[in-house]
Amino acid sequence: QVQLQESGPGLVKPSDTLSLTCTVSGGSISDYYWSWMRLPPGKGLEWIGYIHYSGSTSYSPSLQSRVTISVDTSKNQFSLSLSSVTAADTAVYYCARRITSGGYYRDDSWGQGTLVTVSS
Amino acid sequence: DIQLTQSPSSLSASVGDRVTITCQASQSISGYLNWYQQKPGKAPNLLISAASILQSGVPSRFGGSGSGTDFTLTINNLQPEDFATYYCQQSHSLPLTFGGGTKVEIK
Numbered sequence: 001q002v003q004l005q006e007s008g009p010g011l012v013k014p015s016d017t018l019s020l021t022c023t024v025s026g027g028s029i030s031d032y033y034w035s036w037m038r039l040p041p042g043k044g045l046e047w048i049g050y051i052h053y054s055g056s057t058s059y060s061p062s063l064q065s066r067v068t069i070s071v072d073t074s075k076n077q078f079s080l081s082l083s084s085v086t087a088a089d090t091a092v093y094y095c096a097r098r099i100t101s102g103g104y105y106r107d108d109s110w111g112q113g114t115l116v117t118v119s120s
Numbered sequence: 121d122i123q124l125t126q127s128p129s130s131l132s133a134s135v136g137d138r139v140t141i142t143c144q145a146s147q148s149i150s151g152y153l154n155w156y157q158q159k160p161g162k163a164p165n166l167l168i169s170a171a172s173i174l175q176s177g178v179p180s181r182f183g184g185s186g187s188g189t190d191f192t193l194t195i196n197n198l199q200p201e202d203f204a205t206y207y208c209q210q211s212h213s214l215p216l217t218f219g220g221g222t223k224v225e226i227k
Contacts, residue, residue: 046218
């Protein structure tokens with residue numbers, strides 16, 4: 001059973017860069033795609049982007065200019081970097097595994113989430 | 121971008137009720153729709169993929185249907201553990217998008 005765990009600072013200053021890492025255990029990162037999503041307080045889920053273990057990525061157009069997702073297969077980890085953060089980036093951030101069968105993709109395993117607050 | 125409109129945004133129901141949540145896409149997404157359940161302080165849990173495929177371990181009282189632009193999540197015989205927020209997600213095209221969520225509360 002694959003498990004995912006987010007880690008990183010819970011408090012980031014405005015205009016700084018938010019950096020989170022997702023550690024995958026119970027399975028190899030060298031398969032599938034790996035996603036980042038977030039849940040702002042009082043709002044709905046938002047897709048940030050995903051990465052294939054080969055390194056190919058796709059990002060939300062609304063965040064593309066500020067986001068980078070990378071993968072480290074040797075550590076079984078993938079990471080999120082979001083630059084120039086504002087209070088609007090305050091959210092619970094989730095990493096997830098993205099799988100497919102017959103071309104139907106879904107995020108089937110999620111980390112527990114980590115709250116990141118943007119504040120001075 | 122494909123917009124997903126969920127309705128209602130919230131509902132109150134009793135244990136044993138049948139609940140129906142709809143998700144309407146702004147354009148056809150064939151059957152590329154997933155449903156997730158999220159409880160407060162917990163990660164989302166995948167219930168249904170490809171519009172109607174129940175995930176392993178998900179109780180059979182959950183069901184999904186639809187194709188094209190109109191989709192439905194049905195919960196039969198609502199149980200106390202089903203009180204949560206439900207989201208639809210389209211995987212037809214990028215950017216991936218979620219519906220706004222439906223909060224199911226206890227009446």
